[in-house]
Amino acid sequence: MSRIALQLxxxxxxxxxxxxxxxxxxxxxxxxxxxADPIAMSLPPGATAADFxxxxxxFGLDRSIPEQYVIWLGRLVTGDLGTSIYFRRDVGDLIxxxxxxxxxxxxxxxxxxxxxxxxxxxxxxxWRGRMGEQVLDLGTTGLMAIPEFLWAILLILAxxxxxxxxxxxxxxxxxxxxxxxxxxxxxFDSLVTGxxxxxxxxxxxxxxxxFALAIGVAPLVMRVLRSSLLDVIQExxxxxxxxxxxxxHTILVRHALKNAALPTISLIGVQGGFMFGGTVLVEMIxxxxxxxxxxxxxxxxxxxxxxxxxxxxxxxxxxxxxxxxDVVYLAANPKLRVA
Amino acid sequence: xxxxxxxTLQRCLRDPRVIGGGLLALLVAGLALFAxxxxxxDPQEQDLLSxxxxxxxxxxxxxxxxxxxxxxxxxILSRLLHGARIALYVGVVAATGAMLLGTVxxxxxxxFGGWIDWAIGRLVDVWMAFPPVILALIxxxxxxxxxxxxxxxxxxxxxxxxxxxxxxxxxxVRRRDYVAAARLAGFTHxxxxxxxxxxxVTPLVITLFSLEMGxxxxxxxxxxxxxxxxxxxxxxxxxxxADARTTMNQAPWGVIAPVLAIFxxxxxxxxxxxxxRRALDARLVTSRGEA
Numbered sequence: 049m050s051r052i053a054l055q056l057x058x059x060x061x062x063x064x065x066x067x068x069x070x071x072x073x074x075x076x077x078x079x080x081x082x083x084a085d086p087i088a089m090s091l092p093p094g095a096t097a098a099d100f101x102x103x104x105x106x107f108g109l110d111r112s113i114p115e116q117y118v119i120w121l122g123r124l125v126t127g128d129l130g131t132s133i134y135f136r137r138d139v140g141d142l143i144x145x146x147x148x149x150x151x152x153x154x155x156x157x158x159x160x161x162x163x164x165x166x167x168x169x170x171x172x173x174x175w176r177g178r179m180g181e182q183v184l185d186l187g188t189t190g191l192m193a194i195p196e197f198l199w200a201i202l203l204i205l206a207x208x209x210x211x212x213x214x215x216x217x218x219x220x221x222x223x224x225x226x227x228x229x230x231x232x233x234x235x236f237d238s239l240v241t242g243x244x245x246x247x248x249x250x251x252x253x254x255x256x257x258x259f260a261l262a263i264g265v266a267p268l269v270m271r272v273l274r275s276s277l278l279d280v281i282q283e284x285x286x287x288x289x290x291x292x293x294x295x296x297h298t299i300l301v302r303h304a305l306k307n308a309a310l311p312t313i314s315l316i317g318v319q320g321g322f323m324f325g326g327t328v329l330v331e332m333i334x335x336x337x338x339x340x341x342x343x344x345x346x347x348x349x350x351x352x353x354x355x356x357x358x359x360x361x362x363x364x365x366x367x368x369x370x371x372x373x374d375v376v377y378l379a380a381n382p383k384l385r386v387a
Numbered sequence: 388x389x390x391x392x393x394x395t396l397q398r399c400l401r402d403p404r405v406i407g408g409g410l411l412a413l414l415v416a417g418l419a420l421f422a423x424x425x426x427x428x429d430p431q432e433q434d435l436l437s438x439x440x441x442x443x444x445x446x447x448x449x450x451x452x453x454x455x456x457x458x459x460x461x462x463i464l465s466r467l468l469h470g471a472r473i474a475l476y477v478g479v480v481a482a483t484g485a486m487l488l489g490t491v492x493x494x495x496x497x498x499f500g501g502w503i504d505w506a507i508g509r510l511v512d513v514w515m516a517f518p519p520v521i522l523a524l525i526x527x528x529x530x531x532x533x534x535x536x537x538x539x540x541x542x543x544x545x546x547x548x549x550x551x552x553x554x555x556x557x558x559x560v561r562r563r564d565y566v567a568a569a570r571l572a573g574f575t576h577x578x579x580x581x582x583x584x585x586x587x588v589t590p591l592v593i594t595l596f597s598l599e600m601g602x603x604x605x606x607x608x609x610x611x612x613x614x615x616x617x618x619x620x621x622x623x624x625x626x627x628x629a630d631a632r633t634t635m636n637q638a639p640w641g642v643i644a645p646v647l648a649i650f651x652x653x654x655x656x657x658x659x660x661x662x663x664r665r666a667l668d669a670r671l672v673t674s675r676g677e678a
Contacts, residue, residue, distance in 0.1 A: 070513045078529035193654035196606045198646050209636045325518030347524050359525050365518040
């Protein structure tokens with residue numbers, strides 16, 4: 049990686065710190081508005097007032113809100129995310145289990161969505177001015193009117209119920225056991241430990257949820273790619289390549305696509321953030337054990353320590369993907385390399 | 388109406404997207420408005436002897452329940468029509484709120500610049516670090532569930548969509564000669580903003596508003612799907628999907644009908660917004676019904 053890219057990454061990391069501080073204070077503040085008492089909800093029916101008070105103290109809920117925030121932040125810095133009120137487990141452990149599952153899903157969904165988007169964008173571009181473009185254009189408008197969670201339900205209906213060919217519950221077939229964890233990433237772990245049946249089953253289970261996420265990204269990639277190809281194709285170097293007798297499809301793939309990729313890359317940065325949001329309901333609908341599922345469970349049970357930690361993790365992911373996309377953008381754009 | 392405004396209006400009315408989206412939106416609005424008269428049943432009325440009926444055209448369907456019934460024998464068509472009222476209520480009110488908050492902050496930030504612009508810009512940065520759904524969930528945990536809380540959450544989240552785009556437009560407009568001329572003619576800042584800057588960004592605001600209504604409809608559906616919006620017995624589209632999901636293999640229509648309703652409504656607002664954007668030649672706005 050070039051020096052400029054590293055500098056950029058460093059600057060973005062530095063900028064992320066104040067944003068994350070504000071985000072954490074905001075999340076903490078909003079959650080303290082809560083009208084219901086999370087402790088009362090988690091106690092068994094026969095609990096006494098003394099039990100209640102003891103539990104409140106053990107979660108630090110008897111202190112003032114700014115005090116609670118400072119304590120929470122202090123522990124956060126040392127890597128202690130607190131204890132879940134509902135699951136009665138370490139929040140850090142819960143997240144460490146769920147995060148890799150979400151990252152795998154998002155990565156697969158993003159790759160799938162961008163691949164479909166590039167093919168569709170090229171098709172739209174090649175058919176410019178013809179019926180095919182109009183149809184695809186209207187198609188993208190239609191696709192964009194359906195959010196990911198409805199795609200998830202429609203896909204289950206189509207390929208799980210009507211035509212039962214794909215699994216739509218969980219991450220693995222029930223008869224399979226998890227391979228010994230190496231990194232926590234199931235796909236990677238099952239591959240390196242040679243559990244190929246687990247790998248196959250996990251991928252098979254990810255087809256529908258990843259596809260639901262991909263349909264959310266693909267139409268936008270299609271549109272942006274088409275319009276930047278339309279800009280690029282008018283450049284002098286394309287005319288020059290044509291004069292040299294280079295076939296049209298070679299020009300498209302070798303020259304135009306490379307230059308038209310830049311707006312698409314920055315779009316992925318924006319969409320990557322939205323995609324993490326999209327996983328929340330998609331994971332819940334597919335009972336896929338990721339961060340989104342954890343978040344929904346926590347929200348339903350007013351599990352404040354989990355909600356605030358998972359909320360923060362999502363923000364780190366969004367800022368992270370934005371930083372990565374910036375660096376890729378820099379690496380892909382020679383005009384920015386000389387600073 | 389000035390000749391220019393009339394030309395713009397004509398351009399809008401010639402765009403097939405504006406016409407198609409507008410008609411579809413009017414249809415949904417009409418169905419929502421007249422739901423109590425159009426619906427064959429009360430949306431809460433249970434008929435436990437005829438649960439999970441298929442639509443009337445399928446085998447076993449009854450004409451009394453055109454789109455069939457759900458697990459409690461409630462009429463799906465009637466619930467769908469009443470659900471349109473909730474969807475449009477949230478769509479219109481939330482989008483209006485987000486538009487007002489976002490546009491005012493954008494005008495202030497873009498026009499005055501300096502530290503105000505800096506502060507609003509940093510606020511947007513913090514907001515943009517959240518996936519919108521996550522912020523919505525956190526807000527609804529803090530404020531408690533309910534359909535008006537969902538509206539408030541959408542306003543508090545989606546003002547940034549307006550603020551970012553409109554602010555950059557205001558930065559351009561502010562440097563135009565007629566804005567300087569207005570100031571020289573003795574207009575106050577407020578007068579200049581309202582009479583000179585606001586009209587210039589209005590087309591953009593209208594476009595964003597249309598797209599935002601679609602987004603708000605989706606967010607309401609998501610939140611009522613997870614049970615954070617209306618009361619569980621109220622007929623909202625998200626509630627209908629969540630209810631029918633468990634019996635999807637016996638009665639798929641219970642899921643398909645509300646999904647189609649959401650699709651049609653969001654499509655209407657997206658087409659309208661897309662067409663207006665092209666016709667009004669506003670700055671390219673990428674938008675997604677995503678929260």
